[in-house]
Amino acid sequence: MSEAQQRAWNDVSPRMLIPVERDAASTSIRKGSTIDPAAVWGRTAPLIVEIGSGQGHAIVHAATAQPGANFLAVEVFRAGLARTMLDADQANLDNLRLVEGNAPEVLEHLLPSASVDELWIFFPDPWHKKKHTKRRLVTAEFAALAASVLRPNGVLRLATDWQDYADQMVSVLDAAPEFTRAFDGDWAPRFDGRVLTAFERKGTRAGREIRDLTYRRSA
């Protein structure tokens, strides 16, 4: 971490980082440590969660643009969380919280069921080598966890620049009984609430198409 990130970690995390009880691994979430969103954010408001928020560019931008919504950044990369807090603090955000945690465990143990209005997964690690694809986040098991935290009619937004991962997302989510497509044609239009991040820029520069997907949790 840079000096500024370390300072943000020390000074801002007491306000923004949700303290969590761990299991064995350092980014695990202990079973039974469900939060009460009204207490964490100090109000009841629509909740938007970004998984794998990286440096936080998308979520800081969105939280600034939508002060009426509560936002949660979920990330395992501590320097990214520190960078997010640094920017959120400079923007005087009080509607953003962060959790240092493994996303599937955050969905299973930290978030109450049917508490989330939108769940975002933008440019998840592609694990594009054939022998690594089984490490990908978006699987049938993950879809079931995502469905469990989304409210009825809640929205799942995804984006990737890897065509075979986009195809995998479509086959997993089309097969998930809790989700229905919220787009016509092969792909969703680009989500205009998504700012351009380095990952999207890198994919485009390499000549890859960016694929957006939007699904709705069945009522």
Ligand SMILES: C[S@@+](CC[C@H](N)C(=O)[O-])C[C@H]1O[C@@H](n2cnc3c(N)ncnc32)[C@H](O)[C@@H]1O
């Ligand atoms: C390719 S980066 C994209 C970051 C960001 N969404 C963007 O578009 O700039 C993927 C991010 O997902 C995070 N990540 C990977 N696996 C995760 C997991 N199991 N739980 C939480 N975050 C995870 C990584 O640390 C990384 O920051």
